[in-house]
Amino acid sequence: MNEEGLPPPTAHARSYRLACAVVVELAGEIDLGSARGVHPHLDAATLAPAPPFVVLDLGPLEFIDCYGLSLLVRARRRVLARGGRTAMVCDHGRTLRLLALTGLDAAFHPVRTLDEALRP
Numbered sequence: 001m002n003e004e005g006l007p008p009p010t011a012h013a014r015s016y017r018l019a020c021a022v023v024v025e026l027a028g029e030i031d032l033g034s035a036r037g038v039h040p041h042l043d044a045a046t047l048a049p050a051p052p053f054v055v056l057d058l059g060p061l062e063f064i065d066c067y068g069l070s071l072l073v074r075a076r077r078r079v080l081a082r083g084g085r086t087a088m089v090c091d092h093g094r095t096l097r098l099l100a101l102t103g104l105d106a107a108f109h110p111v112r113t114l115d116e117a118l119r120p
Contacts, residue, residue, distance in 0.1 A: 006044050010037030015045055019118050021053040021087075024075075027060035030068035038068075042075040052084035055117045056108070059089055069104060076107065087117035 006015040006022070012034040015024050022045040030038060045054045056072060058064070076086050090096055090110040099105040111117050 005048070007040040010041075012037040013041040015041045018055075018114075021055045021118060022048065023055045023057050023114070025057040025060060026064075026068075027062075029063040030061065030071070031063070031065040032067045035067065035071065038071055042071060046075045046078035046082070046084075048084075051082055052079050053087075054079050054084065055087045055089060055114065057089040057114060057117075058095055058110075059091065059114075061090075061092065061095060064095060064098065066102075069098070069102060072108070073104070087111065089114050089117045 004017055006017070012028050012030060013024060013026055015022060017023075024041045024045050026038065028034065046052055054075065056075070079086050086108065088108040088110040089112070090099070091112040096105070096110060099108065099110060
């Protein structure tokens, strides 16, 4: 963990603080095989001491399967249970389609840019 309590970057995730949020940026392919590199980032962001504001940035993401989606749902549940909120950045048609097919677009309300996600 770094001085901000965030894990070091991995091939599939990096976390950083921006404004009042912790941004978890996911990259590459998120599936069962890459989960080890994603879990620490989602855990650190969602278990912060104060009610967290977590932005899930899927901008660099190339692929996500159902297991990867379950990681995001778990993170969102944790944040909401602690009185926090989430935002999602996603502008990839394939990922947006998967979110729509699973009904998760209604839960995450993805926006196209990080600036949009950081708005109250």
